[in-house]
Amino acid sequence: MTKYSAFKVFLEGLGGQQGWSPAWRSPQPKRRYDVIIIGGGGHGLATAYYLAKVHGVRNVAVLERGWLGGGNTGRNTTVIRSNYYYPASARLYDFSLKLYEGLSRELNYNVMFSQRGMVMVAHSRHDLEGAQRWVGAMQLNGVDAEMISADEVKRRLPVLDASPGARYPIWGGFMQKRAGTARHDAVAWGYARAADALGVDIIQNCEVRGFLKNQTGRVTGVETNLGVIETDKVGMAVAGHSSVMAQLAGFELPITSYALQAFVSEPLKPVIDTVMLSLATGLYISQSDKGGLVFGGALDHYASYAQRGNSPTIRQVAGALADQMPSLGRVRLARHWAGIVDVVQDSSPILGETPTPGVYINCGWGTGGFKAIPAGGYLLAHHLATGQAHDIAAPFGLNRFFTGALIDEAAASGIAH
Amino acid sequence: MLLINCPCCGPRDEFEFRCGGQAHITRPEPPEAVSDKQWGDYLFTRVNPKGLSLERWVHAAGCRQWFNVARDTVTHEIRAVYPMGEGAPSLTTGAAQ
Ligand SMILES: Cc1cc2nc3c(=O)[nH]c(=O)nc-3n(C[C@H](O)[C@H](O)[C@H](O)COP(=O)(O)OP(=O)(O)OC[C@H]3O[C@@H](n4cnc5c(N)ncnc54)[C@H](O)[C@@H]3O)c2cc1C
Ligand SMILES: [Zn+2]
Numbered sequence: 243m244t245k246y247s248a249f250k251v252f253l254e255g256l257g258g259q260q261g262w263s264p265a266w267r268s269p270q271p272k273r274r275y276d277v278i279i280i281g282g283g284g285h286g287l288a289t290a291y292y293l294a295k296v297h298g299v300r301n302v303a304v305l306e307r308g309w310l311g312g313g314n315t316g317r318n319t320t321v322i323r324s325n326y327y328y329p330a331s332a333r334l335y336d337f338s339l340k341l342y343e344g345l346s347r348e349l350n351y352n353v354m355f356s357q358r359g360m361v362m363v364a365h366s367r368h369d370l371e372g373a374q375r376w377v378g379a380m381q382l383n384g385v386d387a388e389m390i391s392a393d394e395v396k397r398r399l400p401v402l403d404a405s406p407g408a409r410y411p412i413w414g415g416f417m418q419k420r421a422g423t424a425r426h427d428a429v430a431w432g433y434a435r436a437a438d439a440l441g442v443d444i445i446q447n448c449e450v451r452g453f454l455k456n457q458t459g460r461v462t463g464v465e466t467n468l469g470v471i472e473t474d475k476v477g478m479a480v481a482g483h484s485s486v487m488a489q490l491a492g493f494e495l496p497i498t499s500y501a502l503q504a505f506v507s508e509p510l511k512p513v514i515d516t517v518m519l520s521l522a523t524g525l526y527i528s529q530s531d532k533g534g535l536v537f538g539g540a541l542d543h544y545a546s547y548a549q550r551g552n553s554p555t556i557r558q559v560a561g562a563l564a565d566q567m568p569s570l571g572r573v574r575l576a577r578h579w580a581g582i583v584d585v586v587q588d589s590s591p592i593l594g595e596t597p598t599p600g601v602y603i604n605c606g607w608g609t610g611g612f613k614a615i616p617a618g619g620y621l622l623a624h625h626l627a628t629g630q631a632h633d634i635a636a637p638f639g640l641n642r643f644f645t646g647a648l649i650d651e652a653a654a655s656g657i658a659h
Numbered sequence: 660m661l662l663i664n665c666p667c668c669g670p671r672d673e674f675e676f677r678c679g680g681q682a683h684i685t686r687p688e689p690p691e692a693v694s695d696k697q698w699g700d701y702l703f704t705r706v707n708p709k710g711l712s713l714e715r716w717v718h719a720a721g722c723r724q725w726f727n728v729a730r731d732t733v734t735h736e737i738r739a740v741y742p743m744g745e746g747a748p749s750l751t752t753g754a755a756q
Pocket of ligand 2: 668669
């Protein structure tokens with residue numbers, strides 16, 4: 243693996259960029275692996291990296307039916323935060339945020355993590371009371387959060403309509419200063435390159451179509467379009483297709499798949515230097531380095547595997563933007579798209595064992611799993627390598643739907659992805 | 660954008676409706692014999708099909724009646740609308756590609 247550095251970039255500039263090598267190999271699958279990861283999104287690739295790096299398990303393959311990061315990892319709006327409500331979630335998402343803080347160095351790959359902070363804006367007394375309760379919980383959980391005044395919100399977000407007749411008056415808000423954004427595909431590519439360097443085989447255009455099992459029901463391999471590949475441990479991280487994959491493996495999940503849309507405007511001069519979320523409309527927005535406004539809102543209204551968005555949701559999200567930031571009302575959209583997200587009833591992920599022995603899952607991140615990629619990969623790798631759930635992952639097992647120990651972040655974490 | 664043919668009001672914009680999720684889920688009985696597993700499945704486990712989906716809808720901003728819809732989750736085509744309490748129509752269930 244060529245080490246990336248400013249010096250290397252300079253040198254290659256002199257030499258006509260001829261000295262670079264591919265960031266990862268494209269090997270043919272071997273007959274057998276110690277662990278097979280299904281899904282070459284961020285979670286799958288991070289799992290492979292931590293298996294090799296932390297646990298020394300290097301005979302690993304990541305099978306991706308399309309291209310790396312072509313799922314939700316390359317389609318999301320890149321907000322990273324840890325402002326969840328319950329202690330179990332705070333531990334999980336803050337662990338992830340901490341891993342993000344060191345990730346570019348760890349992977350020798352610039353994931354452009356920018357801790358520009360996130361402001362949640364309250365538009366009524368009720369929003370404000372909800373925010374206070376939320377901040378209180380975060381502080382008790384040891385996660386940074388602070389209430390900010392209406393004046394402070396207006397100072398940080400001059401683009402918001404703060405006039406006396408504003409449709410959404412500003413009552414105040416709260417802020418997580420360590421929150422921010424990162425470059426989404428850099429996260430996938432960075433993990434892929436680092437995993438490959440440790441010996442992991444990343445196999446693209448390889449779709450898993452079935453599972454092989456022995457008499458006791460234990461997994462012994464997977465069927466793919468490139469033939470059978472043997473293994474006795476499978477990690478699944480296929481996001482919106484988790485139910486489809488679970489059915490192939492012989493079990494069902496408490497998941498419904500929905501389309502979630504994102505929007506990017508034409509590039510503008512800097513107007514927003516933080517991430518903003520409105521507690522009233524669910525609109526959230528940040529500005530990319532290229533100047534595009536990156537924004538989104540709620541899920542589409544019904545279950546879907548169609549990777550495209552519906553117009554009523556576009557109208558709702560774009561309408562909220564025009565209402566709250568009238569000066570942006572005439573900005574044109576450059577692109578919009580959708581990803582299929584795996585929504586769980588309690589809005590928390592599902593991590594760990596499944597009813598099929600040897601098959602482990604990492605799914606149910608729904609609209610908010612980009613921020614959790616380092617943690618999701620770390621924890622699934624831990625479970626695959628040691629056979630035990632990591633302490634942080636333990637509360638998120640599938641059995642919580644039968645014991646009743648749900649971690650209901652639906653209201654608490656809102657819809658700020 | 661869906662145009663949903665409400666059995667009472669006729670074709671209307673999807674915005675007037677809410678989807679209530681999977682149809683034909685029956686509550687397990689009798690209560691004293693229901694295991695935690697059955698109860699959890701009843702409350703939370705869903706088929707989440709890629710392809711034909713049988714689901715409940717309500718005309719929330721109209722007559723407020725509930726009814727069933729057979730819809731393809733890949734093409735979003737509505738294959739049938741049928742009353743609550745009626746069994747699923749026989750349609751091919753093959754998952755769309
Ligand atoms: C519009 C949008 C905005 C979002 N915004 C945010 C945000 O701001 N912040 C945040 O934290 N999260 C956000 N999310 C959620 C986040 O993107 C996801 O939770 C996260 O990317 C999931 O990562 P993953 O690796 O599990 O899944 P993915 O990146 O979807 O990867 C799964 C992979 O599995 C592959 N696969 C599926 N079936 C098979 C098969 N049979 N065989 C082989 N491979 C298969 C797919 O091709 C895919 O590449 C957003 C999502 C969307 C759609
Ligand atoms: Zn009606």
